[in-house]
Amino acid sequence: MIELSNIDVSYDRMQVIWDVSLELSEEDTVVSLVGPNGAGKSTLMKTMSGLHPVDSGSVTLWGDDVADLDPGEIVQHGFVLVSEERNLFGEMSVRENLEMGAYRQRDDIDARIEQMYDRFPILEERSEQRAGSLSGGEQQMLAIARGLMSEPKILALDEPSEGLAPQITDRVFEIIDEISDETTILLVEQHVDKALDLADRAYLLENGQIVHEDTGQGMLESDHVKDAYL
Numbered sequence: 001m002i003e004l005s006n007i008d009v010s011y012d013r014m015q016v017i018w019d020v021s022l023e024l025s026e027e028d029t030v031v032s033l034v035g036p037n038g039a040g041k042s043t044l045m046k047t048m049s050g051l052h053p054v055d056s057g058s059v060t061l062w063g064d065d066v067a068d069l070d071p072g073e074i075v076q077h078g079f080v081l082v083s084e085e086r087n088l089f090g091e092m093s094v095r096e097n098l099e100m101g102a103y104r105q106r107d108d109i110d111a112r113i114e115q116m117y118d119r120f121p122i123l124e125e126r127s128e129q130r131a132g133s134l135s136g137g138e139q140q141m142l143a144i145a146r147g148l149m150s151e152p153k154i155l156a157l158d159e160p161s162e163g164l165a166p167q168i169t170d171r172v173f174e175i176i177d178e179i180s181d182e183t184t185i186l187l188v189e190q191h192v193d194k195a196l197d198l199a200d201r202a203y204l205l206e207n208g209q210i211v212h213e214d215t216g217q218g219m220l221e222s223d224h225v226k227d228a229y230l
């Protein structure tokens with residue numbers, strides 16, 4: 001579905017990604033990208049969603065070069081990024097935020113909102129409330145639900161548990177597990193143990209390079225990962 005081939009990425013003249021190749025296929029449920037702060041995980045996600053260009057190499061979605069697509073077309077191709085910042089419309093209601101998530105696909109919006117309310121009952125309770133007034137956990141659920149409104153084939157989640165209490169974090173991981181039955185998840189998470197536990201495959205990124213690829217379980221058992229990240 002998505003393929004990165006030998007990509008290099010820089011900010012101004014500082015190179016932060018070096019010769020990275022990875023792919024996600026229809027068979028994947030959860031693919032986790034782990035590594036220390038500053039390794040380049042968010043940058044890779046931004047590159048995949050067309051928000052940051054590559055210096056060399058290519059990023060393709062279903063065979064089309066991402067560089068030739070605008071961000072809306074990338075969503076239509078089935079790749080949605082829920083970034084760390086969540087980017088909700090704080091002054092708009094929960095329901096309006098969900099409607100915005102479907103801006104590229106206006107059919108059956110009400111039915112899809114109902115599906116989201118079934119999966120996230122708290123959002124139905126808060127339906128008419130301003131998104132900005134929700135708790136951190138509720139905002140994260142809204143950000144995920146809004147991402148799902150366009151029925152992506154790949155949902156990329158950048159640090160979904162950022163700033164959340166442990167109990168809410170556990171709920172967010174349960175939700176990711178549920179969603180992964182229908183949608184491939186690309187996950188970046190500071191809770192490395194949880195991210196690997198859910199993952200069918202994982203990549204370890206250090207200093208902008210992929211240094212290890214394995215199953216989630218294999219990575220959990222790796223001495224290097226255990227020593228450095230668990």
Ligand SMILES: Nc1ncnc2c1ncn2[C@@H]1O[C@H](COP(=O)(O)OP(=O)(O)OP(=O)(O)O)[C@@H](O)[C@H]1O
Binds near residue numbers: 038040
């Ligand atoms: N907008 C930017 N301008 C300049 N440098 C940046 C920018 N964003 C990220 N970087 C740098 O690129 C490198 C990779 O950052 P990135 O945020 O992708 O890492 P990360 O693995 O997601 O880390 P974290 O877990 O801390 O978010 C870091 O050295 C970072 O300082």
